[in-house]
Amino acid sequence: MAWEVPKTQALSIEIWGEHAVVYNDLSGETHYINELAIEVLTLLQKSPETLISLSDKICSIFEVGDKGALQQQLSQLIIEFDNLGLITAVNCEN
Amino acid sequence: MKIKDIPFRQLLKAAHSRAGLCIDFGMCVVRLRSRENDFLQALALLYQDFQVVEGQFIDFHIDMQRPVNYRRWMQAQIVFSINGAKPFDPFPVSHALPLFEWGLNWCIAKQGHHHLMLHAGAVEKNGKAIIFPALPGSGKSTLSAALALRGWRLLSDEFGLVRAEGGLLQAMPRPIPLKNASIQVIQDFEPSVVLGPLFPKTRKGTVAHCQPSTDSAERCKQLVKPAFVVFPQYQADSQTVLEEVLPHYAFLKLASNAFNYEVMGRTGFERLTDIVNSCICFNLTYSDLDHVIARLDGMVSQ
Numbered sequence: 512m513a514w515e516v517p518k519t520q521a522l523s524i525e526i527w528g529e530h531a532v533v534y535n536d537l538s539g540e541t542h543y544i545n546e547l548a549i550e551v552l553t554l555l556q557k558s559p560e561t562l563i564s565l566s567d568k569i570c571s572i573f574e575v576g577d578k579g580a581l582q583q584q585l586s587q588l589i590i591e592f593d594n595l596g597l598i599t600a601v602n603c604e605n
Numbered sequence: 606m607k608i609k610d611i612p613f614r615q616l617l618k619a620a621h622s623r624a625g626l627c628i629d630f631g632m633c634v635v636r637l638r639s640r641e642n643d644f645l646q647a648l649a650l651l652y653q654d655f656q657v658v659e660g661q662f663i664d665f666h667i668d669m670q671r672p673v674n675y676r677r678w679m680q681a682q683i684v685f686s687i688n689g690a691k692p693f694d695p696f697p698v699s700h701a702l703p704l705f706e707w708g709l710n711w712c713i714a715k716q717g718h719h720h721l722m723l724h725a726g727a728v729e730k731n732g733k734a735i736i737f738p739a740l741p742g743s744g745k746s747t748l749s750a751a752l753a754l755r756g757w758r759l760l761s762d763e764f765g766l767v768r769a770e771g772g773l774l775q776a777m778p779r780p781i782p783l784k785n786a787s788i789q790v791i792q793d794f795e796p797s798v799v800l801g802p803l804f805p806k807t808r809k810g811t812v813a814h815c816q817p818s819t820d821s822a823e824r825c826k827q828l829v830k831p832a833f834v835v836f837p838q839y840q841a842d843s844q845t846v847l848e849e850v851l852p853h854y855a856f857l858k859l860a861s862n863a864f865n866y867e868v869m870g871r872t873g874f875e876r877l878t879d880i881v882n883s884c885i886c887f888n889l890t891y892s893d894l895d896h897v898i899a900r901l902d903g904m905v906s907q
Binding site: 523525527528530531532534536539541543 | 851852853856857860866867870871874875878881882
């Protein structure tokens with residue numbers, strides 16, 4: 512399964528160094544996110560990513576020692592983003 | 606014509622009439638009708654430099670009248686009506702002015718969504734405005750009053766009104782309601798301060814309103830760009846400490862402080878990010894008004 516920020520979704524992201532806030536037009540909610548979440552959301556805005564492809568890309572951005580722990584963290588982050596309505600699941604074939 | 610330039614008898618006649626007394630507060634025009642002469646006298650003192658207008662669009666039609674029952678005469682009460690609706694319980698008639706002030710705040714908070722409304726004091730000097738977002742009890746009214754008494758232009762002690770279009774600050778320089786110990790603090794700070802009557806036993810304790818300066822009232826339509834955001838906290842016997850804060854911290858504090866951030870949607874988000882990106886933001890702890898004013902004077906003189 513892959514994940515993406517829906518094309519119909521207008522997210523406004525304001526980044527201040529390691530911190531950012533995201534405004535979601537569809538929910539009208541604002542979320543405060545950290546550095547890792549900024550990168551994940553930015554990647555998912557560009558194109559759909561699976562957990563594996565996402566963790567590969569994040570590893571190339573940050574120096575990550577324990578890839579397993581990162582994948583676990585990303586997995587939780589994706590669930591949170593999904594619950595907040597920021598991303599949606601797409602078929603890998605699409 | 607300014608309120609102070611109109612004979613009091615003529616003001617009473619207008620307020621008693623069906624057409625009412627129409628006052629321009631800068632961001633809104635209020636038509637006031639009342640037969641409470643003590644209330645109108647206090648109002649005339651505190652709003653002496655505001656304009657009485659005719660033939661303009663009226664934003665709020667406010668009546669301050671006694672109820673039509675025995676409380677008209679026995680332990681007399683006063684009722685606040687806005688466009689015919691009565692959103693509040695009656696107050697004792699002697700507390701008509703605080704009721705009018707709180708009622709007008711309520712009207713603005715409920716209907717002023719063409720502005721992002723921060724719960725904040727705001728002042729300006731040298732074309733640079735400072736917003737003081739804070740919770741009740743943090744000393745923002747006292748600080749705003751002290752700055753106004755030292756020549757700063759009062760924009761508001763309660764509403765930091767950020768225009769939805771353009772993001773400039775709109776003034777609303779109404780009388781500052783000083784509460785309890787703050788009344789004496791301000792009288793000691795500036796003995797020439799003009800205060801309205803003392804209102805004991807209100808919901809917020811004893812209240813007295815500080816008259817806004819002539820300059821503040823005359824420039825109530827002049828917009829200004831915010832230059833600083835200062836989160837004030839009065840702390841007895843503390844030194845004056847101004848600490849710059851990070852933008853995300855300021856954003857989150859401002860968003861939680863705004864009356865209508867969620868109602869404003871994307872516009873609210875954009876106005877707040879504009880403020881955070883264009884202003885320098887500080888936490889302020891203070892106890893000495895002269896010290897803190899010297900620091901703030903220094904900020905706006907650079």
